[in-house]
Amino acid sequence: MSLLPKVRMPRTRRMITLEVRATERLSPAFLSVTLGGRELAHLEPMGRDQTVRLFFPRAGQRRLRMPSRDSEAWMAELLLMPKASRPWVRNYTVRRVRPELGELDIEFALHADGPAAAWARGARPGDPAGVFDMGITHLPPEDAGWQLLVGDESALPAILAILDDAPGSLTADVFLEVPERADFRTGLRVPEGVTVHWLARDGAGPGAAALDAVRRAEPRPGRGYAWVAGESRLATGVRRHLVREWAMPKSDIAFHGYWRQGRSSVG
Structure with a gap:
């Protein structure tokens, strides 16, 4: 039996470039980053544990270079980029989406000094970031009591x-x-x-x-x-x-x- 999780994917998806609009410290271990932009209209809000690939620049990079492919071929494209221009990419849950404002929130657990935590701590309004939808895995059967x-x-x-x-x-x-x-x-x-x-x-x-x-x-x-x-x-x-x-x-x-x-x- 496969141990791969069941996933429900969105009907369509594409690479979406956004920017930081705000940050908020929620507790000692949690920081929320609000991303926004016109391209968020291309994200299909699915709720539950909707996961995205989050792309963000490495330290010293002046801009965010996103993959161009709207399929899993983006991984090969990313690996072919020179490290000097290749973004970091991590999986994160969409905490909230406000389509009417073109905004989504991502909460970062600051349990380590990895690239994502460091980026979130230093994020400022206007900083670039990107997302690529990965769907949801919380799929209870209808007869689960x-x-x-x-x-x-x-x-x-x-x-x-x-x-x-x-x-x-x-x-x-x-x-x-x-x-x-x-x-x-x-x-x-x-x-x-x-x-x-x-x-x-x-x-x-x-x-x-x-x-x-x-x-x-x-x-x-x-x-x-x-x-x-x-x-x-x-x-x-x-x-x-x-x-x-x-x-x-x-x-x-x-x-x-x-x-x-x-x-x-x-x-």
């Missing part, structure tokens, strides 16, 4: 976006692990059947608190659906527990290793 959403700080924006789009009838248990209590989000509006568990890592290894919490939880009756993302060992550990202990079919579990401790992303 409940959901389990689990993630660390890298998956927090996606899970919050999923909850923003959730129907009022949703029944779900949500486990959100962040670096410290100061990163908890207050005032979340969720359906009555949703229980959100905030977990502070407080110096422990990434994913340990969330994995332990899931192991102590009990499955609800009936068919469920799980969406799990974050550090690689968290995603695989939760999936393994759900399959072995909860007897959940693998087809009802979407899991994503967004990052791996001690290893930098490619590109």
Whole structure:
């Protein structure tokens, strides 16, 4: 059985060049960057965990050189660019879209000193950036009676976006692990059947608190659906527990290793 996640792609997509309009520090570990521009009209808002490839300049580059191909051939095009003009590219969830204003928000987890965190910290209005739509993976079956959403700080924006789009009838248990209590989000509006568990890592290894919490939880009756993302060992550990202990079919579990401790992303 393939472990590749199920993905729903937009009907059409293209390379979109935008610029920074604003930034906002949300907590010690989170920074929101608002991007905008006329080309955002070409993005089809899909909600949920809609993911984009985010392109941004390397340090010292005066402009952003985007790939021109609106297909997966962009990867080969990017690799053929000289490093002096090649942009950085990372995957990020669209936290919010405001089509009427031509704006979208992306939240950065500042858990590392990688290129994306450094760019977000230094982003200023007018700085160029680009996006390429990668679709959504939160695709619960219609007959799922409940959901389990689990993630660390890298998956927090996606899970919050999923909850923003959730129907009022949703029944779900949500486990959100962040670096410290100061990163908890207050005032979340969720359906009555949703229980959100905030977990502070407080110096422990990434994913340990969330994995332990899931192991102590009990499955609800009936068919469920799980969406799990974050550090690689968290995603695989939760999936393994759900399959072995909860007897959940693998087809009802979407899991994503967004990052791996001690290893930098490619590109």
